[in-house]
Amino acid sequence: MQPKAEMVHWMFATGFLFLGLCLFAEALVGQEVWRRRRWRAYLWPGLAFGMGVLMWPVMTFFTNSAIHMLAHSAWAQVMMLAGAAELGRVRGKLKSDLWLLTVPLALVVSGTAFLVHEQNPWFFQRSAFLHHLIGWTVLGASVFPLVRAFRTRSVVANSGFALTFVVLAIFLYCDRDLAPIFGHLSPVAGAPHR
């Protein structure tokens, strides 16, 4: 009754795609216009926090290895932290802009976790390739929220941050549990399913 890992990746991809669209729209129109309707201000931090909460069942039920559990729980914690910090800022409970640093922290921890918990080399099979690719992409993209923390109105930083989630969604949609990557599939990986 449990969904396959690739299906969970596609579900999170859908959440990240919506998150990316919202952040990109906010970058285009500016924070002032985006927050004209109160509920919109809570949209992306609420979504990030909610996706962090949903990472806990992933950690609980997808127990391939201890390192998988550690990686999933690290993502859950940093996503919840980043979402909660932004919710606190929107609500006015948290005043300091330094709370924005929780977002690059979340990306650095997530990127590192992706790289650390993938034990196979790049061309072992598609999911291994995507884990490496996503890990390095997320690590590199942490520059955008880092700049955004100090220059909150930077269009480049805000757009780059938003598009990071769109790219992440595309990578996650490409994920299959067992499939070749550019014609490479390790003979020890197993037989691909549908």
Add this chain to the structure above:
Amino acid sequence: MNAELAHQLEAKRAERTWRVRVVWALGPTTSLGGVVWALVQPYRITLLHPHGQGFWWLFSEPPLWVVLVGLVFGLLIAPGLIEDLEDAERSR
């Protein structure tokens, strides 16, 4: 009346219109991406060949989810945002 000033105002107006257009286009473009994906990889839509498939395979339809994300953004987020953007531009 300074003609240069009027020209600058017109340029600013054009830029604003461009922003509105991009926000409006985000939802349909995303949905179109999902449709194109479905056409290129129809086997990713299990509903087209549902016999013998379990719940999760029937539920997991990534190209349709992309279409759905575009629809939700285009119908629920974009109209209000465009309204607020145009309102903000008018009051500037």
